[in-house]
Every structure is written in structure tokens, then in C-alpha cells.
Amino acid sequence: MNDIGEFTLLVALATAIYGCVAYVMSARGNRIDLYLSADKTPLIVWGCVMISSICLWRGFLTNDFSLQYVWAYSNIELDTFYKVASFWGGQKGSLLFWTLLLTTYTVVVHFQNRKKNLRVVPYAMAVLFIIIIFFLFLVNFSTNPFERIPLPPEDGRGLNPLLQNYWMVIHPPTLYLGYVGFTVPFAFAVAALISKNLDDGWIRLTRKWTLISWFFLCMGNLFGASWAYVELGWGGYWAWDPVENAAFMPLLIATAFLHSVMIQEKKDMMKVWNMSLILLTFVMTIFGTFITRSGLIQSVHTFDEATLGYYFLAFLFVILFSCMALIIARLPLLKSENQLDSFLSRESSFLFNNLLLLGIAFATFWGTIFPIISEAVRGIKITVGPPFYNQVNVPIGLALLALVGIGPVIAWRRATVSNLKKNFFKPLAAAFIAAVALAPVIPLGSRVENYTYITFVLCVFVLACILIEFFKGTAARMGLHEESMFGALATVTWRNKRRYGGYIVHIGIVLIFAGIAGSQAYGTHVEKHLKTGETFKIRGYDITYEKLVAIEATSVKTRVIAQLQVERNGSHYWTARPEKEFYKGQNQPVSEVDVLSTWKEDLYMILADFRDDESATIKVYVNPMVSWMWTGGWVIAFGTMISMWPDRLEQRRRLERFRREETLFPSPAQE
Amino acid sequence: MHMLKFFLSIFVAAWFVVSAPEISQAGSLLQDLENALMCKCDDKCGKVLINCTCSTSDKTRAKFTKLLDSGLTVDQIIKSQVDKYGETVLSAPTKFGFNLTAWVMPFVALIAGGVGVRKIINSWIGKKQKPDSEDVPEEKSATPGKYSKRLQDELDGIEL
Known part of the structure; x- marks a missing residue:
């Protein structure tokens, strides 16, 4: 079985290389025969990687200690539950697991798009295959999980006790699903750049992929915090460890992307910006992997073998520079008639939301790499720990929290004094009442306590903004139709899933902010x-x-x-x-x-x-x-589900729009 | 000028936050030390002392308690640790010399970004206003003032 596992990895690599070349040639030469030939490769590659993964799982479940990887991360006494999870417990298996998820996503993309969008899809598949080839190259030639031990020992070394927790089965796969998921919007963005189809088609095609990946990354971070809380035994849940930061940065950039694409969809603006954001999100996922696997930065999460990091570094630079070159080459096509009516508008608030999200991402990135910079400049390696991140990120985070309330309420195009008064009077009044009511109850004085007070007041402001939005929609519905309050609320939410799902996600964010503030200040x-x-x-x-x-x-x-x-x-x-x-x-x-x-x-x-x-x-x-934080996570999950739920009305609107614009990406046959 | 004031005030606020003295959550001196110093165990766990649960961290805490009881101040203990292990024992960069760049750079980037965003928005608003004033002056003047205002208010209230 181990030979089969090893062999299928080689077959997968060869097939992926062929598929990549065939997809590119089919698109460039407009050759349908090559496209039909390449059309079979995603399934073959996925099948091969799946067989290989089953072989490795079999090794764990049958205690096959002739496999060095199984010996290193399992033993006879290990529960079956953890034997299954040991697959991704070490460097080699986790890379195979990454490849398995990536090929699975690729197959889904393939079946979703194989007969449509033919100007873009072959390039997107080729980009996905390039990334698959990189990972298959690693698992074949650098970190082969089927490496043998000539004289197999009777028992294995066992899984690290810290990893023997039920979160081991949940947290890494969730995080990987998020990390790997961003490959899909990235691939479509690059494909749109190559094929010069630079309207918002790629964004609409990958919107659900982006949301799903964002959701998994968000939940992966929360699950990781939850795991640290119950397992590491220091009473906390987030230590600003470099690898925690590595998972946090793409989440921030992806959040900025999710917001700014709305402006491109509504106003056909910020094309370069959105391209850059999705590129940066993907680059950050690779950067995170580089940190985890390079050993360059000290962390509780790092894997044993350090050399692999340099492959990731090289890959990172290739991706970064080739995509930057591609964006620069397409700049004339990415230019749009950017126009805004007013500084005070929802569009502007989205730009500032992007600025703050990227500000936190940059501060986190800067703190993560500063020890390396210090060592390079002064020859002294220093530590950048929680005090730095808390002092720098908390004020920016509070400004962001305020924008979570302002963004959905401020008018599109232009906010006038009258509608600012109308929209913000009640939320501001609620915040004022909260500020007055909390002042005598909450201890004030230290910086943490002051920040916590501000956080609570802002949470009330944001909640009021969101609840008033729900109330306005419900009241309008009740006025037009004879429906009960709950019926009207459900209908309004169901008919505007994206908007109200987003509001529910914001409620989750408020709960997380409140939970963090309360636990940090009053513990x-x-x-x-x-x-x-x-x-x-x-x-x-x-x-x-x-x-x-x-x-x-x-x-x-x-x-x-x-x-x-x-x-x-x-x-x-x-x-x-x-x-x-x-x-x-x-x-x-x-x-x-x-x-x-x-x-x-x-x-x-x-x-x-x-x-x-x-x-x-x-x-x-x-x-x-x-x-409150864990509850906030579930609220985010609920809101994301509503946002992602298939919407017939939206599909109909999109179909009508497609008809108006003929087809988004006409197939070669239609040309 | 307004913009300059706006960003200057952000900068001052940021500077205030950065340079304000750290006050511990529970106010205990040991906690101050645990927050300020890294665990220096053989496993190189890379954790701040307050987050570490290894046997070395327990011994270090006991040692610090004794040192505090003997009358040493938090700063003196931190200095002795830096003399022994180097700057790497501190959980955050110092706020002078080259290390100051660690603290200042995020805010500089944020302010630069803010100025950039403001300029971009202004340029977009400029683009919009120019054609409006040139192309449709007659239509605007043809609409009576009160209806124009009412229309604008209605449009503002519409959720797209």
C-alpha cells in the first residue's frame, strides 16, 4: 500500500504538469481538443492524491511503523480519533493534507465551471495547477510522507501530548480550509488579469469561495484560541505568537477585500485595489506557511524541519513579483471612472475600513518580522510579544469597531447633515446612555480599563446601529404587508440575505470585541x-x-x-x-x-x-x-451561512444583468 | 489645513497611547515582571512568562517573588535579566534607539495611508463635480429649489 501511495503522488505530479500546460495551450491557441483533454486532469490528480492520503491513513490505523512519519507521530496506544488526526500532526502529512484540500477545491471549481466562462476558467485552472505542482513537488521530493525505516520499530514515538486534544481534529483542518480556499479567488483574479476580462466577473464567480474561505479562516482562528485556552493552561486564549499572527493577517486582508469588492460590484471602482488585496491575502497565506515551516521565528507552532521554509520563500517571491508585474502590465485596463459624490459616504467609510484593517495587518506583520530586521541591522535578536501588539493594535481596532457601526448606516453616495442626524441620532443616544450608565459601574484609571470602557460604549453604538437597521426593514415590511413582527423580520432578512447576513456577522464581531475587552480588563x-x-x-x-x-x-x-x-x-x-x-x-x-x-x-x-x-x-x-467570544464565533457562523445561502432573487437579477451584457465571458465557440 | 489638523491629532493621540506608562491589569509587581519578560526555558518555548506553564517558568516566578520581597524594584529585576540574557528576554522592544521604529512605523504607515485615502477620495470627488457643473447646468436650474432638496433627501434615504 505504501508503494501505491508513493506512486500515486508521482502520477498526480505528472498529470498536474500536463493539465497545467494543456489548459494554458488550450486557452492561448483556442484549441478545444486540448481543453477537453485537460478537462480530465483535475479528477485524476484529486483521485491520485486521495489514494495516497488513504494509504497514509491506513499506515496510521494499522500501526505501520515502517513509515517514518507514522512512527514519529503515532504509537499503538494512541486513540483511533488521534490516529486519524496525526495525519496532519507533522510537516510531511500536513503538506499532503494541504494538497488533498487544494485538489478537492480544484475539482469542485472544475465541475462548477467546466462548461462556462471559458475565457477565464482555463487560466484559473492553470494557476490552481501551478500551486498544486508546487505542493506535489514538495511531498514527492522534499517531505515524502512514505519515507521508510529499514528495520521498523515495534512502537512509535507517539503524538505530542499537547496535540492530543479534540481540537486537534477540528482546528487545523478548519484553518487549512480557509488558507487553501483563498487559492480559488486568487486563481480567478490572476486568470482575469491574464485573459484581460477585468470587470467584476471574477469577483462574482468567486464570491462564495471568498466567503467560505473567510469563514473557515475566522473560525480556525477562534478554534485555535479556544484550544489554547483549554490546553495550554495559562488562562488566556491569544498570545500574539508569530504563527497566530500568520493566520490573523490574511483574515484581516480578506476582510478588507470582502468589503471593498462591494464598491467594485456597485460602482465599478477600485479594480486595482481589489486585485492587490486578493493577491496579498494569498501571499499572506504562503507567508504564514513559511513562518511555520522555516524555523526563522520562534513559535510554539513551528514544525521540526526548518529547511522547507526556503522553498516557500522562493515560491512567495515568484508569486509576488509575477503578480505585481501582471497588475502593472494591465494597469491601463484596470483603470475605471472613479467618481465619488461626497467625502461623507458609505464608499469613503469602506475605504477607511480598508485602511484600518490593513493598518492592523501591517502592525502585526511589522511586529512579526521586526526581530529579523533587528538582527539584520543591529545584530541583536529581540522579542516582540503581546505588550507591543496590544498597545499598537488596540487603538486601531477601536477605530475599526466604530466604523463597523458607521459603515452600514451612512448613506451610499452622499451623506447630508439631515440624514446623518436621522441615522445616527438614536445610536449616538444609546452610546451616550451607555457611557453615562457604565461610568460609575466600571473601574476606570488604567489604560486597559479605559480602553475597555470605550470598547463597551462603542459596542452599544454598533449594536444600536445594526438593530435599528433591522427595525427599519421590519417596520417597512409590516407597513406594506400584514405580517407579524417576527414574520416580517424573517422575510426582510431572507430577501436580503447578503446585507442582513453581514449585519449578523457584525453582531458576532461586537460580541468578540466585548468578550476580549471584558476578559482582559477584569480578569x-x-x-x-x-x-x-x-x-x-x-x-x-x-x-x-x-x-x-x-x-x-x-x-x-x-x-x-x-x-x-x-x-x-x-x-x-x-x-x-x-x-x-x-x-x-x-x-x-x-x-x-x-x-x-x-x-x-x-x-x-x-x-x-x-x-x-x-x-x-x-x-x-x-x-x-x-x-461572549465563542458565542460571537457562532453568531458569525450563522450570519455567514445566511449571506452564502443561495438567493434566487439575486441569481435572477444577475441573470438579467448577464443577458443585458450578453455573456460575461463568451466561450470560444460563441466568438 | 483641516486635513493637516485631523492627521496631526491622530498622530498626537497615537503618540500618547504609545508613550503612556504601562499599568498592569491587577497591579501586582510580579505580574508586571511576568508581562515584561520572556520565559527562558531550555525548550525555547518563546512564550511570555505570564503565558508559560513550564517548570522553568514556575522557578523563575518563585525567584522573582523572593527578589521583590528582598526589596528590589521591578526595573532593577528587569535590568538584571537584560544583563544576563540580553534584550531578547524583554517581551517588547524598548522605546528608544532603533527599537523605536518598531513602535512608530505602524502609525506612520497608518497616517500615510490616511493621507493617501483622503487624497484619492478628493480626486474622485473632483472628477464627479467637474462634469456635473459643465454638462447639466440648465437642468439643475430648471428644478425648483424646494423640490430639488426634497429629491436629494429622498435619494439619500434610498438603500441601494
């Missing part, structure tokens, strides 16, 4: 060394340490569990069981925290240390409003 923690039966207090909780239990969970894992009783107002509230897990052959034990999460706050318990006399060091965090 507290205490660390106590306790003997059995001892009690201590934190924020109204009485915590009694009861006992310590050691369990031999498996032949390689021992669990040491502390049991604590939590009382509130004199009555039993919760039994906490934080633990430490010791794995054979691992230097450091792994903390398994116990968390009781409520809407108000999380009670977060860590067993920090213990002694032979059963005394234990317990660390307790009270983290307010953390669950």
Missing part, C-alpha cells in the same frame, strides 16, 4: 499551595481542595487529578477536577484545565504542581465574558 487570578481540606476565596467563590488521585490511564499515560469543591453563597456550586497528564518519554507534563463557563465569567482551574504529601498548588482564574 483576576490567584495561586495557592494547599493541603487537603484547606479553603480559599476568589471573587465570591469558596474553593476547598479535597483530594489528589493518580490513575494509570494507559501504559504510556498517567493522570493526576485534583478534586476541588466550589461553593457560592454557602451552597455547592461546582466540583472541579483539573489534572496533569504524564506521558512516557516526555519531559514536561501536560495540564488539563477544568473550566466552568457561564455568560458572566469563566472559573478556570489549573493543577500547577503537587507533592508526595498530597498537597497541591492550584491556580484559579476568574475570566469574565470569555464565553
Whole structure:
């Protein structure tokens, strides 16, 4: 089976090279025979990569330690659940997994577009194939997951204990789905540049791809935060680690892209800008991969082998410079009749939203690479950690939060004084009431506390803006049709999925901002060394340490569990069981925290240390409003689903528009 | 002139934020140290001390507690750590010398971007106003003032 896995990777590479050449030649020479021949290659490549992946999964599930990769990331005792996830636990498998996702996306793109848009699609497929070829080259010749061990050992080294968490099955695939997904809009953007079809056709074709990729990247970041929160045991969820930054930057740029494409769709403006943004988003996904795999920057996420980073760096530069050259070459065609009626308009607010999003992305990028710059200039490697990012990004983030409220409410084209008064009076009044009401309740003084106060006031302002928009739509519907309030609300949302779905996503963003602010400013923690039966207090909780239990969970894992009783107002509230897990052959034990999460706050318990006399060091965090962030994530998921839901009305409008403009990309046969 | 004032005020605000003294969340001195210093364990975990849970970080915390109890200030302990490990032990760049560029550059980029956006918007508005005034002066004057204003208000209220 391993030979089959290795062989199919080679077949996939050869087929991808052929497919890429055939697609380009079919488009350039207008040769339908070559197009029909290339038409079969996406499925063949996907099939080969899938077979190869199944072979590797089989290796994990059957404990085939003749495979070096299986030996390095699995062992006999490992749960089947984690054996499946071990596939992407290391460098080699994760690259194969990336290739599998990319070929899967390519097949879907192929089936969606094989009989239409024939001026653009062959080039888009060729670009997708170039990226597939790069990854297949790596898995064939640099990081082959089917590398053998001549004398197979009886057992494997096992998966890193930190990765033995259910999030391991969810977080990396979600993030990869986002990362890889942006390849599709990028490929269509490049194809539009090559084929000179530079209207908003490529944006409309890839809108759902962009939304899906954005959604997965957003959820991937949140899942990663959630994983860090429950696994790393330091009471936090985001450490501004370089690899966290690497996943955060494309998300910011993609968010800017999602907003600015609306202006191109509505007003046929900002073509160069949108091209640049999608190029930058893709480049940032490759940059993130470079950081993870180069070992250049210290991070908890980096893989063992460092040399691979240079392949990514070379690929990054090739992509960057070739796309820049292409944009420059097409500049005359990308020029549009840019006109704005007023500085005070939604169009302007979108531009400032782009500026702030890119400002945060740049600050994050700058902080990530500054240690390298410092080493190059001064010969001293410094660290750029959370204090830097918090001080720089928080004020920009707050300005962005204000724009989340202003953007949807301010009028398109021109905002007059009268409509500014009309649209903003109520939200500003709500924000003013919130500011007055919160001032005596919320502690003020330190920078964090002041920022938190501003955040809460802005959250109220944004929520008011959005809810008033919902109310206006619902009231108008109720006035025209005899519908109940909920019926009208549902109809209004359903008939304008993109707009109201977007508003719901904004509500999710508000919840995340509020959650971050609350947990950063008002959290507290205490660390106590306790003997059995001892009690201590934190924020109204009485915590009694009861006992310590050691369990031999498996032949390689021992669990040491502390049991604590939590009382509130004199009555039993919760039994906490934080633990430490010791794995054979691992230097450091792994903390398994116990968390009781409520809407108000999380009670977060860590067993920090213990002694032979059963005394234990317990660390307790009270983290307010953390669950708001996770709720915000689900609200974003709900809003994105509504935005992406197929819309017959929009399809009909688009069809009518296509008819008016004849066809967007006429096929060679129609010419 | 207004634009200059606008961006100058942003710059001053940004500078205020950057140069304002850091105040710890819980106000504890140990927490100040944990926030300011990196963990220097053998595994090179790359975590800020407050985020690290390894055995080295526990020992470091215990050591810092003793040093604080002995009367050393936070700054003195940080200086001793920098003398021992170099600047890399600090969790953020210092705010002087070359390191200042780390702090200033994001805001410089943001302000430059802001000026650029403002100029672009102005040029787009200029394009729009020019043909309007040249091509349709008669139509405009033909519409009575109150109806024109009402039409404009209605158009402003329309959600496209």
C-alpha cells in the first residue's frame, strides 16, 4: 500500500504538469481538443492524491511503523480519533493534507465551471495547477510522507501530548480550509488579469469561495484560541505568537477585500485595489506557511524541519513579483471612472475600513518580522510579544469597531447633515446612555480599563446601529404587508440575505470585541499551595481542595487529578477536577484545565504542581465574558451561512444583468 | 489645513497611547515582571512568562517573588535579566534607539495611508463635480429649489 501511495503522488505530479500546460495551450491557441483533454486532469490528480492520503491513513490505523512519519507521530496506544488526526500532526502529512484540500477545491471549481466562462476558467485552472505542482513537488521530493525505516520499530514515538486534544481534529483542518480556499479567488483574479476580462466577473464567480474561505479562516482562528485556552493552561486564549499572527493577517486582508469588492460590484471602482488585496491575502497565506515551516521565528507552532521554509520563500517571491508585474502590465485596463459624490459616504467609510484593517495587518506583520530586521541591522535578536501588539493594535481596532457601526448606516453616495442626524441620532443616544450608565459601574484609571470602557460604549453604538437597521426593514415590511413582527423580520432578512447576513456577522464581531475587552480588563487570578481540606476565596467563590488521585490511564499515560469543591453563597456550586497528564518519554507534563463557563465569567482551574504529601498548588482564574467570544464565533457562523445561502432573487437579477451584457465571458465557440 | 489638523491629532493621540506608562491589569509587581519578560526555558518555548506553564517558568516566578520581597524594584529585576540574557528576554522592544521604529512605523504607515485615502477620495470627488457643473447646468436650474432638496433627501434615504 505504501508503494501505491508513493506512486500515486508521482502520477498526480505528472498529470498536474500536463493539465497545467494543456489548459494554458488550450486557452492561448483556442484549441478545444486540448481543453477537453485537460478537462480530465483535475479528477485524476484529486483521485491520485486521495489514494495516497488513504494509504497514509491506513499506515496510521494499522500501526505501520515502517513509515517514518507514522512512527514519529503515532504509537499503538494512541486513540483511533488521534490516529486519524496525526495525519496532519507533522510537516510531511500536513503538506499532503494541504494538497488533498487544494485538489478537492480544484475539482469542485472544475465541475462548477467546466462548461462556462471559458475565457477565464482555463487560466484559473492553470494557476490552481501551478500551486498544486508546487505542493506535489514538495511531498514527492522534499517531505515524502512514505519515507521508510529499514528495520521498523515495534512502537512509535507517539503524538505530542499537547496535540492530543479534540481540537486537534477540528482546528487545523478548519484553518487549512480557509488558507487553501483563498487559492480559488486568487486563481480567478490572476486568470482575469491574464485573459484581460477585468470587470467584476471574477469577483462574482468567486464570491462564495471568498466567503467560505473567510469563514473557515475566522473560525480556525477562534478554534485555535479556544484550544489554547483549554490546553495550554495559562488562562488566556491569544498570545500574539508569530504563527497566530500568520493566520490573523490574511483574515484581516480578506476582510478588507470582502468589503471593498462591494464598491467594485456597485460602482465599478477600485479594480486595482481589489486585485492587490486578493493577491496579498494569498501571499499572506504562503507567508504564514513559511513562518511555520522555516524555523526563522520562534513559535510554539513551528514544525521540526526548518529547511522547507526556503522553498516557500522562493515560491512567495515568484508569486509576488509575477503578480505585481501582471497588475502593472494591465494597469491601463484596470483603470475605471472613479467618481465619488461626497467625502461623507458609505464608499469613503469602506475605504477607511480598508485602511484600518490593513493598518492592523501591517502592525502585526511589522511586529512579526521586526526581530529579523533587528538582527539584520543591529545584530541583536529581540522579542516582540503581546505588550507591543496590544498597545499598537488596540487603538486601531477601536477605530475599526466604530466604523463597523458607521459603515452600514451612512448613506451610499452622499451623506447630508439631515440624514446623518436621522441615522445616527438614536445610536449616538444609546452610546451616550451607555457611557453615562457604565461610568460609575466600571473601574476606570488604567489604560486597559479605559480602553475597555470605550470598547463597551462603542459596542452599544454598533449594536444600536445594526438593530435599528433591522427595525427599519421590519417596520417597512409590516407597513406594506400584514405580517407579524417576527414574520416580517424573517422575510426582510431572507430577501436580503447578503446585507442582513453581514449585519449578523457584525453582531458576532461586537460580541468578540466585548468578550476580549471584558476578559482582559477584569480578569483576576490567584495561586495557592494547599493541603487537603484547606479553603480559599476568589471573587465570591469558596474553593476547598479535597483530594489528589493518580490513575494509570494507559501504559504510556498517567493522570493526576485534583478534586476541588466550589461553593457560592454557602451552597455547592461546582466540583472541579483539573489534572496533569504524564506521558512516557516526555519531559514536561501536560495540564488539563477544568473550566466552568457561564455568560458572566469563566472559573478556570489549573493543577500547577503537587507533592508526595498530597498537597497541591492550584491556580484559579476568574475570566469574565470569555464565553461572549465563542458565542460571537457562532453568531458569525450563522450570519455567514445566511449571506452564502443561495438567493434566487439575486441569481435572477444577475441573470438579467448577464443577458443585458450578453455573456460575461463568451466561450470560444460563441466568438 | 483641516486635513493637516485631523492627521496631526491622530498622530498626537497615537503618540500618547504609545508613550503612556504601562499599568498592569491587577497591579501586582510580579505580574508586571511576568508581562515584561520572556520565559527562558531550555525548550525555547518563546512564550511570555505570564503565558508559560513550564517548570522553568514556575522557578523563575518563585525567584522573582523572593527578589521583590528582598526589596528590589521591578526595573532593577528587569535590568538584571537584560544583563544576563540580553534584550531578547524583554517581551517588547524598548522605546528608544532603533527599537523605536518598531513602535512608530505602524502609525506612520497608518497616517500615510490616511493621507493617501483622503487624497484619492478628493480626486474622485473632483472628477464627479467637474462634469456635473459643465454638462447639466440648465437642468439643475430648471428644478425648483424646494423640490430639488426634497429629491436629494429622498435619494439619500434610498438603500441601494
